[in-house]
Amino acid sequence: MDTQNQPAPDHPGIARFRAAHAERGGTGEVVVLPDGVHTAALAAQALGCEVGAIANSLLFEAVEQDGSGGRPVLVLTSGAHRVDTAATAARIGVARLRRASPDLVREHTGQVIGGVSPLGHPAPVPTWIDPWLQQHPTVWAAAGHPAAVFSTTFEELLALTGAQVVDVEP
Numbered sequence: 001m002d003t004q005n006q007p008a009p010d011h012p013g014i015a016r017f018r019a020a021h022a023e024r025g026g027t028g029e030v031v032v033l034p035d036g037v038h039t040a041a042l043a044a045q046a047l048g049c050e051v052g053a054i055a056n057s058l059l060f061e062a063v064e065q066d067g068s069g070g071r072p073v074l075v076l077t078s079g080a081h082r083v084d085t086a087a088t089a090a091r092i093g094v095a096r097l098r099r100a101s102p103d104l105v106r107e108h109t110g111q112v113i114g115g116v117s118p119l120g121h122p123a124p125v126p127t128w129i130d131p132w133l134q135q136h137p138t139v140w141a142a143a144g145h146p147a148a149v150f151s152t153t154f155e156e157l158l159a160l161t162g163a164q165v166v167d168v169e170p
Contacts, residue, residue, distance in 0.1 A: 017144030020120035028151035040079025053136035054079030114146035129163040
């Protein structure tokens, strides 16, 4: 494995994640994956788990009926699913969900796309979680850097994030 471009364990994003994780009583381990593991399928392969056990943290911008937006919504979805934005928007009570811009992601999470952790954000972000993740005894989610993940359970992820369960499929 090429570790030349790997983040140090004390990388600022990982350090912020570790602090938030510890503060909330998280129990999982942080693992730094090899370079080039940029999809749920590649992460699953590197971790030796099913792709459905990867919790993708996707930030969306909630758009209201009047077209106003800017309110972030975090959806933690199984790596085996795609978020149906129309169905999910209706279920969480907003007119529309659109993918957040990189600037909005950084503003509301303090992290970059691909490394958005479910916790450790500058301010709380309303969070929703895909119920399919509960099918896996161990779930892996980003730990504040695109190459870092942490192990958890569905129940612990609910407790750590205060997420509400929502079906993200049609």
